[in-house]
Amino acid sequence: MAKTKQLRWYFSLRSPYSWFAYRELLAQHPDVLDAAEWLPVWEPDEWTTRLLADEGVHSLPYTDMSKAKALYILQDTRRLAAARGLSMTWPVDTAPVWEVAHLGYLAALDGNRGREFVAATYRARWEHGRDISDPAVIAEVAAQVGLDAERVAGAHRDPVYRARGVEQLKLVDRQGVFGVPMFLHGRNKFWGVDRLPDFIASVRGSGLPEPEPVDGPVVLGVGADAGHAGGCG
Numbered sequence: 001m002a003k004t005k006q007l008r009w010y011f012s013l014r015s016p017y018s019w020f021a022y023r024e025l026l027a028q029h030p031d032v033l034d035a036a037e038w039l040p041v042w043e044p045d046e047w048t049t050r051l052l053a054d055e056g057v058h059s060l061p062y063t064d065m066s067k068a069k070a071l072y073i074l075q076d077t078r079r080l081a082a083a084r085g086l087s088m089t090w091p092v093d094t095a096p097v098w099e100v101a102h103l104g105y106l107a108a109l110d111g112n113r114g115r116e117f118v119a120a121t122y123r124a125r126w127e128h129g130r131d132i133s134d135p136a137v138i139a140e141v142a143a144q145v146g147l148d149a150e151r152v153a154g155a156h157r158d159p160v161y162r163a164r165g166v167e168q169l170k171l172v173d174r175q176g177v178f179g180v181p182m183f184l185h186g187r188n189k190f191w192g193v194d195r196l197p198d199f200i201a202s203v204r205g206s207g208l209p210e211p212e213p214v215d216g217p218v219v220l221g222v223g224a225d226a227g228h229a230g231g232c233g
């Protein structure tokens with residue numbers, strides 16, 4: 001690799017594009033995946049939202065997905081999975097509570113099985129179509145990788161893990177992470193699985209020079225969901 005800079009991978013266990021990025025990094029660039037800090041991103045439920053508001057974070061930069069984009073992503077992800085030789089089963093999330101899986105990941109980190117937990121959860125969700133908002137599914141995943149199933153599956157009910165989850169989402173807010181997967185190499189940010197080659201080039205020292213920080217007026221407005229398909233909001 002080139003000169004060491006901070007490497008961060010912001011991922012979501014609910015995102016198919018995060019799954020694609022994970023599989024590609026694991027297969028082709030395991031040293032980068034190993035060197036990166038793995039940081040989860042998720043849409044908070046009401047409990048976490050209240051805790052964030054108490055900390056002064058009143059909104060995270062997510063954009064509601066239009067029906068048209070949702071239908072496109074169903075098509076796009078099947079195409080991308082086929083191109084990668086992956087067998088994909090799209091899950092049905094009837095009442096998602098993303099803290100179940102993502103706070104479970106924080107508990108898995110405490111058991112030194114965070115990366116194994118991510119791999120097993122991705123398999124459950126994207127290969128077997130399991131509902132990772134179901135504590136029973138997360139308990140199975142935890143047991144598979146040698147963790148305390150009750151502790152991991154119940155992390156979303158634990159005020160300690162809730163507080164840690166709030167700190168994680170505050171970091172997401174400070175870093176300006178608006179979608180996943182997002183990769184950081186120093187100040188350089190790359191959003192979406194289609195930017196993965198640029199991230200790797202930056203890490204290997206063969207990419208463009210690191211940009212200077214942006215300092216200028218930014219015009220914000222309300223409009224259509226313009227996010228590209230390489231990442232999810």
